[in-house]
Amino acid sequence: MADDITDLPPNVLSILKTASEEILNTQDGYCFTVDNTPNEDFNDTFSYNTDELADFINFDMIGEEGDNLESFNHLITNTNYEDVTGDRKVLKILLEQGVGQVVPENYVVFVHYIAYLSNIQEPFDVTYVQGRRPKRFTLGNGELIPGLEIGIKTMTMGELSRFIIKPELAYRELGCPPRIPPNATILFDIHLVSYLSPENVLTFDRDNRDPNLFNKNLVRVKKLHLESNEQFKLKNIDKAIFKYNQALELLHIAGCKNENEEIEMMKYLNKLYTNLSLCYLKQCAFHKVCRMGIEAMKYSERFSKHSVKLFFNWGKALRLLKDFTEANKKIQIALKLEPQNEIIHSEIYKLKKDKEFHHNIEIMTFKDDYNADDNERLAPEFWEVFDTHLIEFYNNDEDVLTVMLNKNPDDIEVIKNKASAYDLQVHIITKAGVPTNCIAIQK
Incomplete structure (x- = not known):
């Protein structure tokens, strides 16, 4: 990807440069965020330090030379998006599935988001700042730009999605000076934390005025946390996940009002995200393990950056997804936190062996990336290596083995038969x- 945009046309470069400078180089080193939530707690002078923004710099926002700078084309493939409006004015890329039904009309939604302009890696607005609640909006009230409301109405509880919104359904020809230039295509990464019916909002608002609300919620969170732990011990992983997520939702929506509450909130967020990462690891939901790590570092970094278990689970999930470089980074963080931990040293050894195994498999499976056929049958040499590794796995203390395959259904069936033996x-x-090309075999 291009790291340099100096070859852009002067008028485009000027707009992008101005927007970028306004975001990161204001006089006090702060970036000001606009919140259009109409409530009594709204403070339009709220700011967050650019050091906090650094965690959300995303170089994927910079396309290759020649990309259409207005459309984030480099992020779109033939199969990874949904044309929500039918005219490509709102494109949706599902990043993490939610649960339940889509948001009904006129409901109140609680969302976190990161918003980007194309070809600028720094976001122009971020809600993921430690201790801050999700933003609250009422659908159908004109509180959101049209494209964002259209997108949110397709989401379910807990869903994480990316929306690419054309200027006609965003800030149009006027933009939003000085941060958003005219006719700008906007990208939002949206996490729908929760939603409430108009009737339940009245109860929520009444309870929210209680000065002891945080302590009351914390009691409920602790209870849910203990119940979740018990379900995990009983190997009722789905029930444990459900209760952990209930506790998460409660903390996110309640938020905190002072530093002491923020510390308690982040302490429990870290515990919940770490425990969820282990639950998802048990379910072979490796992408969700990574999502828990990412969210923990967004919401509870003060504690999560010291969590050996979180980084260990995260690194193991990445290893099983065959992302060996990132896996090593996470495991090395865990090792730095606990240098004498034998389990971490064992994971480093497994990472090395798994990398060698994957390399051998890759040679036989993906011989020519340019002419690869997803439906091509695997060579006999593949099965020789696989059978040896499967027997080793069966006799060792590992709980999961993963392998990358082509998508030929006959080969997948062979894997199932060999595993069932x-x-x-x-x-x-x-x-x-x-479905991906990654197959997990579990004891």
């Missing part, structure tokens, strides 16, 4: 509900 389970790993 050892009474092992097979899972096709999905990302945002879409």
